[in-house]
Amino acid sequence: MLYQLYETQRALMEPFAEYAHATSKMLSNPLWPVSQTTAVQRASAGFDLLYRLGKDYEKPAFNINTITAGDHDIAVHERVELTKPFCELRRFKRFSDDPATLTAMKGQPAVLIVAPLSGHYATLLRETVRTMLEGHKVYITDWTNARLVPQSSGEFHLDDYVNYVQDFIRHIQEIYGACHVVSVCQPTVPVLAAVSLMASRGEQTPLSMTMMGGPIDARRSPTAVNNLATTHDIQWFENNVIYPVPANFPGAGRKVYPGFLQHMGFVSMNPDRHAMSHYDYFKDLLKGDEESAEHHRQFYDEYNAVLDMDAAYYLETLKTVFQDFALVKGTWQVRSPEGVAELVRPQDIQYTALLTVEGELDDISGSGQTQAAHDLCTGLKGSGNRHFEVKGAGHYGIFSGKRWRNMVYPVLKDFILAHSELPAKARTVKSTVSKQSNLQTV
Structure with a gap:
């Protein structure tokens, strides 16, 4: 039930997160005459932070090209x-x-x-x-x-x-x-x-x-x-952290330790540090320090993406x-x-x-x-x-x-x-177990 409630809450939050993202972009648009005023900059940074806190974090790519x-x-x-x-x-x-x-x-x-x-x-x-x-x-x-x-x-x-x-x-x-x-x-x-x-x-x-x-x-x-x-x-x-996967995923019904619970555990170990990190991100946006802000985004894009x-x-x-x-x-x-x-x-x-x-x-x-x-x-x-x-x-x-x-x-x-270098004594060691038949080349 907890997993289903979490998924329901996430689905409800998604449009609000997207709205916050769009609002932040609109307020920070340099073509808008008042975008450089302090009040609008703070509002833009606030909506950006709300988007970061409410968005769904999917599996990142390695992006090593x-x-x-x-x-x-x-x-x-x-x-x-x-x-x-x-x-x-x-x-x-x-x-x-x-x-x-x-x-x-x-x-x-x-x-x-x-x-x-x-x-x-x-x-x-x-x-x-x-x-x-x-x-x-x-x-x-x-x-x-x-x-x-x-x-x-x-x-x-x-x-x-x-x-x-x-x-x-x-x-x-x-x-x-x-x-x-x-x-x-x-x-x-x-x-x-x-x-x-x-x-x-x-x-x-x-x-x-x-x-x-x-x-x-x-x-x-x-x-x-x-x-x-x-x-x-x-x-x-088993009674407190194991839940079945909701019906909207391919693994529906599979019993798992949900990633969102693990993420909560990660954050709870250092809540003050994470709170300060988000506040620093807000200040970096106000200062226009895009390099530091991007570093924050990259870290939390990875840190907040979890699996079951x-x-x-x-x-x-x-x-x-x-x-x-x-x-x-x-x-x-x-x-x-x-x-x-x-x-x-x-x-x-x-x-x-x-x-x-x-x-x-x-x-x-x-x-x-x-x-x-x-x-x-x-x-x-x-x-x-x-x-x-x-x-x-x-x-x-x-x-x-x-x-x-x-x-x-x-x-x-x-x-x-x-x-x-393979040690001399090990050169005579031969593999006695073949690769299992369920090993599939892609």
Whole structure:
């Protein structure tokens, strides 16, 4: 019922938001004689802010059409390479008419970026992708809004997430012979599980895995996110935050954790900060500071665009990661597409270098939660593994903004480059599991 009420309210608000937008444009039209008066400027800014607060935020586009590497502009073509009911594997293919640049790009390592499935779209990592395209072949998991997936496609479980990641890794390794994996926030746990299971089976694993700001061991330095999960049982979450998708969507009837509830949770963590940000936007409009105003729009176009998560996946993640701590306790079993339950054993990983990254001021994944991966991957010996704490960075600062570009990316780039050769002992490892039949090329 709550989801239906929200949709009704959104539908009712939409014409008012559009009216506010049109009014703001009309009042700020320079051809109107009084548009430069203080009263009209304030009214225009007010209507613009009302529009921003009331509009519906749809899934953003990556919009990465060109990048610059060295002295050359490189064209980027985004395409869906593989598709599954709940996820698309996107590739950002680069093109250049400069022979030297083209040769250099062909020799660069392939990287799978596993984006979070925790409320926002994969486009939240747009800057991560753009930066990494300067020196890597880049793929990313683009998770589908569960309300758009018909019930005939079945439920989506945490096990499915792990199996998807394995399929994507195998696909990239089949093309290039090897790959690297970067996981940001929530996917650090299923990515570690995926690589662990591949290692336990004797499959070739990625050359490196980078885990950034994720809850590998959510018992360490618990945050407000962790506390919410541990102060209520699964039944409470199922009764209070799970709702069926309304009839006006393809996934009508599917039980989901709605994106708008997740968004409310995001905002409630720092309500004063968001209120001040909107007030600053209002002042920027009055001052005519279009650059700052556009920065605000771009941020909230991304931040306010949220997706629904299948209820099975959401509840299983809560229980497995934040309540049972099954990964760190060694009790997590993942069911394969064939229905076989396999124990997740990070200690079986031997040939995948590990880099963990944490933000000093991260209020979502607390200090030490990601670093805990090193304690689990006991089969990885030697100086090649590394932990990096980003001074002054919050959660978003480790994958976007100046700290990402100037502090994190150089470390990540050097780490991947240092581990781009398949270890001699691993060269005999052959994939023993074929790609699943439900892997479909687009």
